[in-house]
Amino acid sequence: MTDVVIAGIGQTEVGEHWEIGLRDLALHAIQSAVKDSGGLKPQALFVGNMLAPNISNQAHLGALIADYAGLTGIEAITVEAAGASGGAALRQGYLAIASGMVDVALVVGIEKFTDKLGSEVEEAISTTSDSDFEAVQGMTTTAQAALLMKRYMHEHNVPASGFAGFALTSHANGVANKNAMFRKAIKPETYSKAEMVSDPLNMFDIAPNADGAAALVLTRRDLLPSDVKSPLVKIAGSAASSDTLALHDRKDILYFDTAQISAGKAMKQAGIVLDQVNFFEYHDAFSIYAALQLEAVGFAIKGKGWKLAEDGSIGLKGKIPCATMGGMKARGFPGGAAGVYQAVEAVTQLRGQAEANQIANAKYGLIQSLGGPASTAVSHILMAL
């Protein structure tokens, strides 16, 4: 198969964009990505979005955004898989290029949570969990994550400060990322004194819902001129997997099967083993998710994922740097855009353009986008050529 490469990246600052609408936000990211690609002309648009029909009263984003970006006529769809919508849109773009039917694909992740009040957003997010068996009981995804975390702490004897390392790392890495929502490092005391949201989950275990858009231009290697300036990044592996929405249907609620399956497939396709992965962009919507991903992917044994955060292994100079540009905790969590931000940040690393946050000798990056508690996981191995 021809190499599928990411030829352009773009992103908006993540935060509360009260001043502009959904389509404008997408436009900014698209313009940056197309410019970055040297002006490639997209033939297809894959929009990753989680909740715009509920939160922004706008469905049919594919056609809307294609037109607004001056791409009227191209094929365009929205891809939804809850919080993994961005990763899933990237995979659809990848499949389209790999099929040989599309030469240049645009992948855009977009979410505008501030179009509704926080409580309304929580209600909307609840539609991504099992509405007949979980949401109907009043369980929010935050409350669900708290139950997971509580069980994890009980089974594995984790102290109250056990998860602090995730927030500390993300916030430290967010400082130098000019697109991050929070650019302030925090101290261990900040975590330990934080307000409780849903016991044992405190404010620093939860990524902030935010507005943002990120974009990628995908094409085949052979369609680019041989003297492309930016270091090229190839999609070396791409895979996805799904699991039950409702936790009660799982054999082991403390193991993210889909994270293991999709990462394993992506690495197999890329022809690499875990040791070759230089950094990992996990989906830290909740710190417990990050811990469980580290375990499922294989960076830690069961029950020890949190240790990697505590002992500094996930830091920029650690054994397996994670959330290298601030992750969802500090960069912010713009729903369906989150998975595309992961890709944009990974490309930045692999191009060697991450400045203060640069990982040394980054050749392979693993990015993993989750929907709910890994009810969906989409994994990609990006590789510097």
Next chain:
Amino acid sequence: MTDVVIAGIGQTEVGEHWEIGLRDLALHAIQSAVKDSGGLKPQALFVGNMLAPNISNQAHLGALIADYAGLTGIEAITVEAAGASGGAALRQGYLAIASGMVDVALVVGIEKFTDKLGSEVEEAISTTSDSDFEAVQGMTTTAQAALLMKRYMHEHNVPASGFAGFALTSHANGVANKNAMFRKAIKPETYSKAEMVSDPLNMFDIAPNADGAAALVLTRRDLLPSDVKSPLVKIAGSAASSDTLALHDRKDILYFDTAQISAGKAMKQAGIVLDQVNFFEYHDAFSIYAALQLEAVGFAIKGKGWKLAEDGSIGLKGKIPCATMGGMKARGFPGGAAGVYQAVEAVTQLRGQAEANQIANAKYGLIQSLGGPASTAVSHILMAL
């Protein structure tokens, strides 16, 4: 490229399924399709859905339906492009198989409009039009179609009874389709005496919102045993195109650019010309859409699409049979499932299994799924092997 074939089809009756939920409806269609395929094992699920997050309080349908269908672990996403969601899901399934990354794909269209009241459904459907410039003014998609129809009648001197042929044909064809919502033929007087909904659009110019699920199993020809019993149907052409959501942004509101572009590309890929198309499953959510599609695709010159309905050309024995199993008007309009029903019905024709509704010597069928007033159009040429 390897031939992509539709190896299995399944559908539920279209109507008001108060008694069962979204996931059960999908399950019935999936079980039929998998059985019909001889028990192929899907590796990927593409769900076409328009409004479940709003109407059924359920997003994240990919993982939910995969699990409920006993396919836990496979990759699964939802594809949304308003009314064209079903056609768009089919195209994603096609691209996945064509990429060589997926051997067996399941495409499911699903909608359950009865989960909300009619007025709430109208409000939800309005999110598929331009929320900032159209929906915000209170314009529903029905009112929008009425404006299109009025302008068309004015410009082309169409009499009040001019569109009756669409409803008459669909209802005649629905009689023998056991999955159709309405199985009763109507007379010209029924149309002319029908209640006005939004002048000049009467009740028979509008397809009924309904519940339903349809499913397809896609694979590569070479993966099937050589002695497959059912006549095989190949996806010979697949294409999509997008246009503005808001009508005021178009050069000519009475020409469906995307219908022309996508059908043209699909035919080119199939290596056929329009004369070779034996039947056309158009998207008759409104009769005016059907007329405009007939013109854009090239079956009629501009302003004369309605004539094909009036003179019997779209009948089962006409020059270009349309809505052969009742179309959206009589079979019913189950939102994101509609485009998948088109494919199921086209396969039935191409297999020669349409019984009373069988088109003679059907070799090529064109199906076209629209989102809004052709803001999205997805076209496929299906071919009997």
